[in-house]
Amino acid sequence: FATHAPKGIRYYSGAFGKSYVVTRESAADSITTQAIRAVNFAALIKTAYEDGVRTFVELGPQGSCTRMVGKILGPLTHNARSVDGRGADEISGVLKTLAFLLSERVPVDLKALYGTRTFCAGHQAAALAPAQFVRLPLGGRPAKVSWTPPRQEPPPASPKPFVAVPSVRIPAPRLPGADFESPRSPAPARALFTDAIRHEPSPAAADSLAHAAALTAQAHEMYLKLARNFSALQTRNLTEQIRIATGVRPLVSEVSSPPAPSAKPAFMDRKACLEFASGKIANVLGEAFAHVDAYPTRVRLPEEPLMLCDRVISVTGVPNSMKSGSCITEHDVLPNGWYLDSGRIPTCIAVEAGQADLFLSGYLGIDSQTKGNAVYRLLDAIVTFHDHLPKPGQVIKYDISIDGFGQHDDIWLFFFRYDSTVDGKPLLTMRKGCAGFFTTAELAKGKGIVLTDAEKKTVPGRLPADWKPLAPFTDKVSLTEGQFEALRAGDLGAAFGPSFASLPFVPDTLPGGRMKLVDRILELDPKGGRYGLGRAVGEMDIHPDDWHLVCHFKDDNVMPGTLMYECCLHTLRVCLLRMGWVGEKGKVWHEAVPGVASQLKCRGQVLASTKKARYELHIKELGYQADGTPFCVADAFMYSDDKNIVQITDMSVRLSGTNRASIESLWLKNENTVFYDSDKIMAYSNGNPSEAFGEPYKIFDKDRILARLPGPPYQFLDRIVGLKGEPFVLKAGASATAEYAIAKDAWYFKENGQATMPFAILLEVALQPCGWLAAYCGSALTSPIDLSFRNLGGDAIQHIEVTPATGTLVTSVVMTKVSQSGGMIIQNYDMTMTDASGRLVYKGKTEFGFFTKESLAQQVGLRGAKPFVPSTAPRPLPLSGGLPALPGPMLLLLDSVEQYDHAGPKGLGALIGRRAVNPNEWFFSAHFYQDPVCPGSLGLESFVELMKCHARDRWPGAGRFENMILGRTHRWLYRGQYTPVNKAVEVQCWITAVDEADKTLTADGYLLRDGLVVYEMRDFTLKVNP
Secondary structure (H helix, E strand, C coil): CCCCCCCCCCEEECCCCEEECCCHHHHHHHHHHHHHCCCCHHHHHHHHHHCCCCEEEECCCCCHHHHHHHHHHCCCCCEEEECCCCCCCHHHHHHHHHHHHHHCCCCCCCHHHHCCCCCCHHHCCCCCCHHHCCCCCCCCCCCCCCCCCCCCCCCCCCCCCCCCCCCCCCCCCCCCCCCCCCCCCCCCHHHHHHHHHHCCCCHHHHHHHHHHHHHHHHHHHHHHHHHHHHHHHHHHHHHHHHHHHHCCCCCCCCCCCCCCCCCCCCCECHHHHHHHHHCCCHHHHCHHHHHHHHCCCCCCCCCCCCCCCCEEEEEECCCCCCCCEEEEEEEECCCCCCCCECCECCHHHHHHCCCCHHHHHHHCCHHHHHCCCCEEEEEEEEEEECCCCCCCCCEEEEEEEEEEEEEECCEEEEEEEEEEEECCEEEEEEEEEEEEEECHHHHHCCCCCCCCHHHHCCCCCECCCCCCCCCCCCCCEEECHHHHHHHHCCCHHHHHCHHHCCCCCCECCCCCHHHCCCCEEEEEECCCCCCCCCEEEEEEECCCCCHHHHCCCCCCCCCCHHHHHHHHHHHHHHHHHHHCCCCECCCCEEECCCCCEEEEEECCCCCCCCCEEEEEEEEEEEEECCCCCEEEEEEEEEEECCEEEEEEEEEEEEEECCCHHHHHHHCCCCCCCCCECHHHHHHHHHCCCHHHHCHHHCHHHHCCCCCCCCCCCCCCCCEEEEEECCCCCCCCCCEEEEEEECCCCCHHHHHCCCCCCCHHHHHHHHHHHHHHHHHHCCHHHHCCCCCEEEEEEEEEEECCCCCCCCCEEEEEEEEEEEEEECCEEEEEEEEEEEECCCCEEEEEEEEEEEECHHHHHCCCCCCCCCCCCCCCCCEEECCCCCCCCCCCCCCCCCCEEEEECCCCCCCCCEEEEEEECCCCCHHHHHCCCCCCCCCHHHHHHHHHHHHHHHHHHHCCCCCEEECCCCCCEEEEEECCCCCCCCCEEEEEEEEEEEECCCCEEEEEEEEEECCEEEEEEEEEEEEEEC
């Protein structure tokens, strides 16, 4: 290449480390040597300094060389400057560098910048009002001035005494060239907040700084007043000189001082922005853009209600140049704004309001390139918040820059960024923004988000060392639409279960109206996700007339990327609510965590043809800021009809307005907590099930029949005081603790003939919590047809007798196993009963099943059973009179008893009791509502009565019965039922062991319904105590 060295310029070689004369050969040698050898930058800078160089300007990206110069020269006098100051746009960087050079007396030719007149409307200065200027005649002789001092004005009032202000946080000083941008991979959020607090001045220092600031402001106000008076004096003097010299009074206002200058007229007001969104671009930007209105589409701002650009204050850049440019816009946060969420602008709206990159790309000429054949789509952005979300009455300013355009094949891209401020304070920054213009065919070919192997790999999440789980939450759950609506209404008890039923305030949940962005929650998993800290999946139905489609944009309906962000954020908020992040409505709000850079990547679209949008959240960090504010960082994905189209890395949210102590105190265990009281128990047994369990059970209020608890007088469950497991999740591991308070005059003590609880009642106290837990876990919700609940058997041991003095019985049941097959559900339970003092009363295992009416009707009874067949004549036994006493009418369950002496497998005797079925028996109406069946426990009680008859016959006289014998196991098995439609019941008992000394019996037997064996009793025991 031909080489020509300009005169007056000295060139240095990075390869040679010194200056050299530039020729074709020497330049080639320098370039070649630099390519094959290391560059000694330190030697080069030191040589230049020795040659007298004191000012160094870096033209490349960022300022690494500038920093190296500072380290190399250290304390030596020098100046080093980078044109690309971090965060500054290129034009500002060049202008600041030129100003710096001028200040250092370096010759600078500014003709290249200011030597050409601009015709851009945005560059024109606003016309001055008459009161802002004075017309001066040019030429003529100097005038003689006769000046009269102006009227003395009273001295200004003394400034008000300083009033101390509260201590304030003083931000760290901002370094030159710094902006608000956070690193792409920020440190863990907790570290950011810990560091921030270290730089906070003490209250005393803050007060001193605030005092100094107030005094400075007062002094500045006095200076401005003096300056205004001096300007007015100059104006009057100049006016008088002109009048004397010309005899003509100048065109100047009669006021003594000019009014405060009005705000500069906006380049585009809201009406013009709406025209840009919905009308013709030529009406806004002039005839130079008229051809764009003929294209089938063009870049637009969204229409109402998502047109958030209230005004474009100014524009920099050459129209239709396809070069860089910038604009400043504003958005007014209005009272009663449609989007307000807990009294604040939502995260997505705060970001979306910086939407004028759309306008700016059109202003710079993109439509002339795409000719309406390609549409705008956001591709990438990194958003970092720096302060609280604004409230109504505040104005958000956006300084938006497009750094350049690029073209790949037929696809145009542009790269943009913005800084957002409120009252001069940084609110948020958007960096590395990229958007493109694509044809319909190009959009259809998009592959969506494609994850790398590294992005799919499981990574442990981050928790503080002292992290404490909040609300009980151990199992994966989903929410029905009814539960979700209850959540929106603030009824977290109906949404999440009894743990949330007694909150001391109305909770803040999710917004409604247009900001209802999630229709259902498909999954909440406290241990799921890539990071093991939680996974949430939400879903929204998409309709062609959805507001967010028809307004964005007029001729290109597509969901905004910022709204996609908010959809994911709402799903995350539901998961955090379920974890226990609950605050009082009107006092808390959700907002981004300052300093955490969230990266948005869009690789697809939600259109009018889309059926469903799905949101998937993976929690990666939970913790508390230095002031105790809870925060969360998560990754998110959004799917359009199962296609992954959006990836959000480091989505952050904090629950401002509350703190760790307040949140954790909500979930401290209350020993007196009642999850379900007697009213809800009765609603389940005899009323509307939805009043007990919420909306999912509403279908059983009228339309369907539910398996119920027994009702009075056979109901022995007062309240649920302990609970583990999610409502409507049928899964092993769920448990409940129930209480039953024994009334001293309870009917069954009198009916039992002695002051001990009958066996049948004791068994019901143990079994009824199992039935309640089965309903709580949603067993009936798993079947589209009605199911009946039946006990199948069990084994247990009674440890102490229960009397009127026992007080309250506490029964804990655990669902240990669940299996489903052929429309049936089988559940196994462990049950433990204690008294109020904690003494063990009864403990065992049992099995229940849910069956259809058809399967119950086809039961074949106990397979392999061999009923007792008498071979000798019976001997009738009395059912009245004698001692020990037999039960009263309600519990005397036999009409007749026959004994066969020396019969049975052991030759110790056998008995048969019979009873005709009466459809009007009291227990049919109590067990169950809408599904009458004899309680299995009463069938077992009738077997115990046979044993009592035999004991009375063997050991007549005074005494009382102990049944079962304490400490011994008894077993029962059910394979059928008897209902009001049956005719007769027969109970068979054969004695298997007798202890004459202790007066104890052991027996086995069957219960037959109309000749079919349906119950088996084994190892039942009875003792006659003195």
